[in-house]
Amino acid sequence: MLLRYRGSEGMLAWAFHRISGVAIWAFILLHVFDIWLANVNPKLYDDLLVVYGSPLGRVMESLLGAALLYHALNGLRIVIMDFWPAMTRYHKQLWYANWVLFAVIGLPILIQIMAPAFGLQPPFSFGG
C-alpha cells in the first residue's frame, strides 16, 4: 500500500506518524503498568528486568527509540507548518531534514543501546 499509493513524501510522513504514534501509545500502556508494578511488587519487577537486558529487549528498545524520535521530529514539523503556514511550501525539505536529524541523533543512541547485545562495552560512559 505504502509503495503503490502515489502520495509521495507527505503521505509517507503521515503514515509513519500514525504508525509510530499508535506504537508509542501501546508502549505507554505497558510502561505505566510496569512502573505501577515496581511499586506494588518490586521483587517481581526486578525479576522481569532481565527482559530489558536481553538482545530481543534491546532490539525492541531501539525500535521504541526510533518511533519516538521520528514522531517527535515529524510532530515538530507539523507544529511549524501549522503556526507558520508559509513553511508548508517546504514540507518535503522539512521531512528530509527530519531524516538527517533522525540519523545524526539516532545512530549514537542505537550503538549505545545495542553494544551489550554483542558483548561490547557501551561506547559512551557517564561515570555512573
Next chain:
Amino acid sequence: MATRTTRSGSARPRGSGWELAVWYLMRLTGVGLFVLALAHFIIVHFIYDPALQDANWIAARWSGAAWRTADWLMLTFVVFHAFMGVRTVLHDYTEGRTRMILTLLLYLGALLLFAMGTIGLVTFPDAVKVAS
C-alpha cells in the same frame, strides 16, 4: 471554502469549543513531550541502561520532589496526547454507535491509566526493601 490543512496534520477545527481546544492542546502537549519524553529517553536509555534500573533505582530517582513532579507532568501530557491521538485514528476508521462506544472505552482507559500512573508515582516509597 478554503480550509487550512497541512500534509501531515489535521486542519484546525473551525469555531471554538472542545475540538479546537483539543487541536491546540495536542500541539502544546506535543511540544512539551518533545522536551520531556526525549529527555526521559536519553536519561533512561542512553545515559543509564534500563537493564540496571531496578525498583531501588526508581526509588532513588524519585526520592526528591523535582523528578516526581517532572515525571507526573510528563504522565499528564502523554496520557492526553497518546489517547487523543488514538481517538483521531479511531474516528478515521469507525462511525456511528461503534465509534461512540469505542471512544467512551478509550476515555475510560485514559482515566484508568492516569489514575494508575499517579497513584504509582505518588505512593512510591523512598527506598525499596528487596533482597536482591
